[in-house]
Amino acid sequence: MDVNIGERLKKVRLEKGYTLKDVSAKSGYSKALISRIENGNVSPSINSLLKIASALEVKPHDLFLPARDAEPTVVRRAERKKAKIGGGKVEVEFLTEQTDEKKIEPLLITVEKGASTGSELGGDRGEIWAMQLKGRMELTLAEKKHVLEEGDCAYFNAAVPHGFRNVGKGNATAFCVITPVRV
Structure with missing residues (x-):
């Protein structure tokens, strides 16, 4: 299952009540770049994703997987969350579901x-x-x-x-x- 990281970033930012200016100030990236990432015009690098997630005060993992209770899980190959980074040339597959205790x-x-x-x-x-x-x-x-x-x-x-x-x-x-x- 593919994840649109830009949409997730925007959703988290809006849920927290942050403006592009707020995230820009905390992450060190321009408002324009953050907007382009949110709109899917630019694929974030791993480093920029980590800094933006930090600015949003969330674990980067939170941007990819829904929160789950801390119970044993099995993730089937077809159900793995995936993200494209590095201009779409690098695919990251998450092999576990999210739990806060992980x-x-x-x-x-x-x-x-x-x-x-x-x-x-x-x-x-x-x-x-x-x-x-x-x-x-x-x-x-x-x-x-x-x-x-x-x-x-x-x-x-x-x-x-x-x-x-x-x-x-x-x-x-x-x-x-x-x-x-x-x-």
């Missing part, structure tokens, strides 16, 4: 050939673990680059500037676990 966020991230998540990630508290499931991706941590082959794993502090870039011949997919929940 401590980890497991994700599948698929990056088209030659595309990347962007290099502006980082500055967040917490940890990230990733396993390369398909294809090859270059993981940049700070300024050091690591090529991940199928089956390779990486573990790092989320505060370290990082990004994934597909350097393979087709789509590349990684399984990531982020803690604490913020996506």
Whole structure:
């Protein structure tokens, strides 16, 4: 199931009574950019999505999944929530339903050939673990680059500037676990 992130951002902003000016001041992004994201004219980067969610005082995850009670859940493949970022060339699949008590966020991230998540990630508290499931991706941590082959794993502090870039011949997919929940 695809999610229109722009519509969700606008809905949350209006529910909280924030103006574009309010969100702009808190996030550091222009009113014009936020409006273009809300109207679906621009796909937000992961970094901009995190900053806008912070400005709205919500977990980014809240923008994708409906709130649920803290009970065991099963998410069927066809029912996973998905979001396109990075100009539509990166797909993030949420592998769990939302609960307030959730401590980890497991994700599948698929990056088209030659595309990347962007290099502006980082500055967040917490940890990230990733396993390369398909294809090859270059993981940049700070300024050091690591090529991940199928089956390779990486573990790092989320505060370290990082990004994934597909350097393979087709789509590349990684399984990531982020803690604490913020996506």
